[in-house]
Amino acid sequence: MSAPMAAQRPGDPFLVGRGLVKNYGAHRALAGVDISLRAGEVAAIVGPSGSGKTTLLHVLAGILRPDGGEVLLDGHRIDQLGEAKRSALRRHEFGFVFQQGMLVGELTAAENTALPLLLAGANRKQAMAGARDWLAKLGLGGMEDRLPGELSGGQAQRVAIARALAHRPKVIFADEPTGALDTRTGEETTRALFDAAAATNAAVVIVTHDRDLAAKAGRVVEIRDGLIAGGVMAA
Template identity: 80%
Template sequence: MSFPHAGHPRPRGPFLVGRGLVRNYGRHRALAGVDVTIHAGEVVAIAGPSGSGKTTLLHVLAGILRPDGGEVVLDGHRIDRLGEAKRSELRRREFGFVFQHGMLVGELTAVENTALPLLLAGADRARATAEARQWLDRLGLAGLEKRLPGELSGGQAQRVAIARALAHRPKVIFADEPTGALDTRTGQATTDALLQAAAATGAAVVIVTHDRDLAARAGRIVEIRDGQVSDRAVVG
């Protein structure tokens, strides 16, 4: 499996930082003063039981949710202060997303789904389509470009989602339970594809998971319980 040339490697210092993050849902405090740092190019797993605040933390770091307290800093710039339109633009430009069920557009083919971020960024259709085809080919999906999501297996659909997430060469891939709907073997192959592709582009990967085997593939685990975190390096 080979990937497009990623250009100059990104520096590996801290560039996505959450400080004192607080997020409330009514009387429930989902995040209670969380500090977390993501370095360029690293793979971080956010692990913990259901309801512990994992997905909330991911959404706050990704600018999907605005924290009720604390700050989120990307490459030296606070993104929690941005309005919704600016945060939406930031997500399209700097971040890629892989969700549990892929969330592909059902009416679009595999190549059209993959090209979508490039088109939204202003690329012409011919270039976006050519780039999308390259990603699909490198992720083992050659010949499936014209299939709709409903015509793909679960693993194939997740690979399309990975191709879509990486097509515009984001700085961070946020993956929320990316293998949760897959069997063990397919999940392992999908994880391999995601991590290899991200490494080829220099993107950091932040994975929310309750799967200990998947978390162990990361370089670092951020453990979250009751809105509080601790992190540790993975040994082995």
């Protein structure tokens, strides 16, 4: 962004969506959603398929522009930014964890983890040192030079978590992060994500069908037909 973020005061809403509307042709995916998160808060967004939960995540993360309403990060509107500035925002302020990890197959675990640091301007030596540190924190010490194809599903997801956290983002967006994992590995991955995010005071937004995962979040937000269930603000 063109100006530094304002200092966050404890307890203040940090990521805010107001009156969010998103249409896909005649289908209204979001029908006026209000939601806010505080720094360090973990919120799970749940709901049936097609309810609008992934669309909400994408709008909050600046991947999609809302057709109505506004999104604020630390008091600054981000929905009005151009694509280049929203892309820079995603690189510097946000981290992402997806269901399949989305690791680069030709890069090692350490190189995958270092990508956000390199994009942020760190030199390769600094980026690789930071990447190895995060991998060690997530129990992957000794696996830094393995390619994604040489890792188990749970190990690959922890690399994805390390990559999401390497540049110390303000918000982590996770879309079905345990959807491709067995129950035990999913629980271990969830714990690793929550513990690592807590260490950096990052807010976490998780879209999930997994009710057990959602129950571990600090707050559950249910979406139905493009609205917060019950029609009340999720705050």
